Amino acid sequence: MDNRSRLYLAGAFALGVLLTLGYKDVYPDLERRFRARRRKSRVYKDSESIVDASNRLILRDLSNPAALHLPEGDIREGIEGCIGNTPLIKIKSLSEATGCEILAKAEFLNGAGNSPKDRVALNIIKVAEEEGLLTPHSGDMIYEGTVGSTGISLAAICRARGYLAHICMPNDQATEKSDLLLKLGAEVERVRPAPIVDQNQFVNMARNRAAEHTSDPNRPGRGIFADQFETEANWEAHFNGTGPEIFRQTAGSLDAFVIGAGTGGTISGVARFLKPRLPELKVVLADPPGSGLYNKVKFGVMFDPKEREGTRRRHQVDTVVEGIGINRLTNNFEVGRALIDDAVRVTDDQAIAMARWLVEKDGIFIGSSSAVNCVAATKIAQQLGPGHRVVTILCDSGARHLSKFWARARPIGGEDELSLADILD
């Protein structure tokens, strides 16, 4: 190559370098964009990202025509639209330990009051509306006696539909619940725990307050007593919702359903739906200390040694567990009682240890009644033996139980290794 050609070549090379640098100056983010595009096309080559009904980002396979069908706009009608259709979760640690599938319905994911009581509160309000008992924004007020969860659901749904809520609750329940009720704009009366024969017992008080409201000519609207312990709208909400959902989610394949009872609405409603369809299903009551239901199911008598005259302590049901356990027979328990096959007594220590176990092993943070359910479900799984499927309910989050139930739990991630045998024995 002669000198001239070399000169041309060097000049062309220098020009190329200058042009490239200039181009990058004019479009400083060109390279970044190019890289981002390449990255994207690598990941989404034959797919497209979409958000599914549960807000999960998923990839849609564009090469598969069947996958192109998307549900039409999944929009919920208000907060009431976020009630029901909760997920059924396999609890991995308990399933592995027992060789059974232990499945839990995540009822704490109900959207209004974050417990299964959302279903009940909504149904009670709908029934009252259908009967013409409620008029939005008229001053109508719903009164309820509750240890908390039903009140929280009622208070939230009342706000959504133009009603007011007045909640009577025992004063020994975790303060998180009464604080939450106040933030939802409910009126809250915390009353001394008392037996049902006392007119100041929280359920009687709510009934009386509703009657006082209606008969007071100076107050707008009327008072409606929700009456969760006795109303048919309670168990029917679970008969029409929780039961069918479990049946569908398990494709009708389950061996036992295990749950505690407060009003009894959940156990009765679910049992009444499932038992006729699955005659072999075992329905098992999980009962905390001090509750008479265990003996009623096992021996036909409503009696607990802790309830002996003169030995009663702070509360009618002497346990740190809230929401389940009772010493009278309610209509909601009675309508399903004949379908309950067995009962398991769970101590407070077992419940607290199980709640800790579920955080340690599974990252699941639950409240006291859910912990009782999980202890009993695991015991039943052990009784049935490997290969069976047990369904229970996770009622509410541990966040509702920080000051009482969770305050008694030892720290998570501590030195002491938990063993399931220690929890269950």
Ligand SMILES: Cc1ncc(COP(=O)(O)O)c(C=O)c1O
């Ligand atoms: C926290 C909690 N515990 C227990 C239960 C079960 O109660 P019940 O027998 O009233 O249906 C519920 C209810 O739905 C609940 O929300």
